[in-house]
Amino acid sequence: MGNAESSSMKEMQACESHQWYRKFMTECPSGLLTFYEFKKFFGLRNLTEASNAYVMTMFSTFDMNDDGFIDFMEYVAALSLVLKGGVQQKLRWYFKLYDIDGSGCIDRDELLLIFRSIEAINGIPTDLSAEDFTNMVFDKIDINGDGELSYEEFMEGVQNDEMLLATLTESLDLSHIVKKIQGEIKIPKP
Numbered sequence: 224m225g226n227a228e229s230s231s232m233k234e235m236q237a238c239e240s241h242q243w244y245r246k247f248m249t250e251c252p253s254g255l256l257t258f259y260e261f262k263k264f265f266g267l268r269n270l271t272e273a274s275n276a277y278v279m280t281m282f283s284t285f286d287m288n289d290d291g292f293i294d295f296m297e298y299v300a301a302l303s304l305v306l307k308g309g310v311q312q313k314l315r316w317y318f319k320l321y322d323i324d325g326s327g328c329i330d331r332d333e334l335l336l337i338f339r340s341i342e343a344i345n346g347i348p349t350d351l352s353a354e355d356f357t358n359m360v361f362d363k364i365d366i367n368g369d370g371e372l373s374y375e376e377f378m379e380g381v382q383n384d385e386m387l388l389a390t391l392t393e394s395l396d397l398s399h400i401v402k403k404i405q406g407e408i409k410i411p412k413p
Contacts, residue, residue: 243302247295255292258282276323277340284320310382317391318377328371331357356390363387 248254250264261282262268270278285293285301293301304316321329321337338353351359364380364387365372372380381387 243299244295247298255294256298257292261293271340273336274340277337280320280323280337284316310388311378313392314378314381317381318374321377328373329377330371331361334360334372351390360387 247256250256251260256264258279262270262278267274267278282293283289285297287297287300304312308316318329321333323333323336335353335357338356342353360380361370361372363384364376366376366380381391
């Protein structure tokens with residue numbers, strides 16, 4: 224029985240991988256996704272300057288070798304993070320995404336910019352404004368009160384606060400993008 228489940232899981236993963244590859248190559252026949260194509264791929268048009276900067280930061284975090292393109296392996300790694308990544312992996316990625324200037328800390332302006340951009344891109348009204356959310360994050364987890372969140376403060380603070388963890392996870396929920404990519408996946412019958 225275990226073999227049948229394992230075999231079925233491998234077939235499903237192969238089917239998903241094939242579908243991801245087909246979608247990637249259809250949208251990007253060169254095999255290298257540029258920033259412009261990245262925005263087009265996800266239907267991101269007419270962005271504000273701040274939102275465009277946020278999308279560029281997201282693109283850069285997926286461009287692991289910093290060559291200015293997202294190749295298929297980087298694309299798969301990004302999807303795997305979104306689909307299967309654990310809390311620690313996702314929080315590391317969030318920290319890298321929020322640390323816009325690469326200083327190793329997140330300041331209020333960086334976090335505020337990210338959340339304003341997320342609001343603009345998602346177009347979904349939230350209970351908390353970007354300003355209120357930023358203030359709440361810093362009030363809760365900026366332990367030393369220096370106005371910056373170190374990697375340690377961020378990781379520990381978010382993991383120890385279920386509401387913050389849920390809010391961050393929901394704000395960066397890319398499942399609608401994954402659904403767009405996956406389409407209808409039919410699981411082979413054993």
